[in-house]
Amino acid sequence: MSIEQEGARKSIGARRSPESADAILEAAEAVLIENGYSGFSIEAVARRARAGKPTIYRWWPNKASLLLEVYQRQKRDVDYPDTGSIEEDLFGFARSLFVHWRETPSGGIFRSLLAEAQSDPSAAEALADYAAGRRANTGKLVARAKARGEVAAHVDPEQVADLVASYAWVHLLTGRLDEDDATLRRAIAMIVNGIKA
Amino acid sequence: MSIEQEGARKSIGARRSPESADAILEAAEAVLIENGYSGFSIEAVARRARAGKPTIYRWWPNKASLLLEVYQRQKRDVDYPDTGSIEEDLFGFARSLFVHWRETPSGGIFRSLLAEAQSDPSAAEALADYAAGRRANTGKLVARAKARGEVAAHVDPEQVADLVASYAWVHLLTGRLDEDDATLRRAIAMIVNGIKA
DSSP: OOHHHHHHHHTTOTTOOHHHHHHHHHHHHHHHHHHTTTTOOHHHHHHHHTOOHHHHHHHOSSHHHHHHHHHHHHGGGSOOOOOSOHHHHHHHHHHHHHHHHHHSTHHHHHHHHHHHTTTOHHHHHHHHHHHHHHHHHHHHHHHHHHHTTSBOTTOOHHHHHHHHHHHHHHHHHTTOTTOOHHHHHHHHHHHHHTTBO | OOHHHHHHHHTTOTTOOHHHHHHHHHHHHHHHHHHTTTTOOHHHHHHHHTOOHHHHHHHOSSHHHHHHHHHHHHGGGSOOOOOSOHHHHHHHHHHHHHHHHHHSTHHHHHHHHHHHTTTOHHHHHHHHHHHHHHHHHHHHHHHHHHHTTSBOTTOOHHHHHHHHHHHHHHHHHTTOTTOOHHHHHHHHHHHHHTTBO
C-alpha cells in the first residue's frame, strides 16, 4: 500500500462496507466528470449509484466531504516519491501536483471547493479535515528523511508539509500553475535548506 | 513614507486626481463596512460618493480591483517592521497580518474575494495583480536583509515573500488564524534558516 493510498484510506472510517462505498465513490466520480462541480449533488450521486441518500449521508456528512474524497481519488497520478533525498521527494511531489491540477479537471474542482468553503460552514469543516489529513500524509516524506538523519530532529514534518502545500494551493488560487520547474525547485530548495540536519 | 504606503500608492496610477480618488475610496470603505462584501457594488459606491459610475470605472476596471484597494487601505495596522533581523521582520509582519485578519472584518473580506476570484475572471485578474504587488512589497523586507548581508545573494526576495504569504493565506482559508506564536515563529524560522547568507 503506497503512502498515498494509506492516507486516503484513513478518512473512510471503520464500519463502512467497501463494496457500497466504492460503488458510491465511483458514481460520485462519474457525476462529477459529467456534470462538473456545479452539477454535483448528493441526490445525483444517489440516483447514479442506486443508493438511498441516507446511505450516503451515513458515510459522508455532507456534499463537500464526499466531493473531497472523489477529488482525492482522482489524485492517483500525483507522486509521493521515495528517492532517498528529501529535496527530490518534495520537488517531485509538488511538481506532479502542479501538473495534475493543470492538466486534469482536478484543479478546477479543488478551486471551486476552496471557494465554497469560504461561505459554507460544512464545506469549511470538510476542507479543514482534508487539509489536516494531507499535511499528515505529506509529512511522512519529511518524517522518513528525519529518520534517516537528513532532516534536523526539531523539525515538525507536518509544518514542512504545510509550507509546501500552502505554496502550491496559492499558486492554484492565483492562476500560477505554469510556474517553471526552476522556480518551483528554488522554492523547495529554500524550504529544504531550512530543515537540514 | 512607509514601505506599506509606498506599495499601496503604486497601484493608484499616475493620472488619478487624488481628491476624487480618495473620496471614492472613502465611500467604498463606508459601503463595505455598512453592507458587507455581498452588498458591495460600484453602484452603491457611486451613490455614496456622489460620483458617476464611469468616473469609478475609469480608475478601477472592476468591482474587485476597487475592493482590493479598500481592503489594502484597511491593512494600515499591519506591520512591516525594520528591526535589523529578517526573522524578526517577517515574524512581526506575519503575526500582525494574522491578528488583523482575526480581529477585523478584513479577514472575511479577503476570504470572500479569494472565493469570488475562483469563478469570476475579472476578480481573478485583480487578485493576481494584487498578489504580485504584495509579493514585491513584502519582498522589500528580504531585499533589505540581502543588502546588509544577512540573506544569501542567490535568494529571490519575492519568492520568500510568496512562501510567507502563501502560508498566511492558507491559514486564513482553512480557519487556522488562531495558530499560536510559537508555531508561527517556527514556520518563519524555517524559511529564514533556508535563506541565510
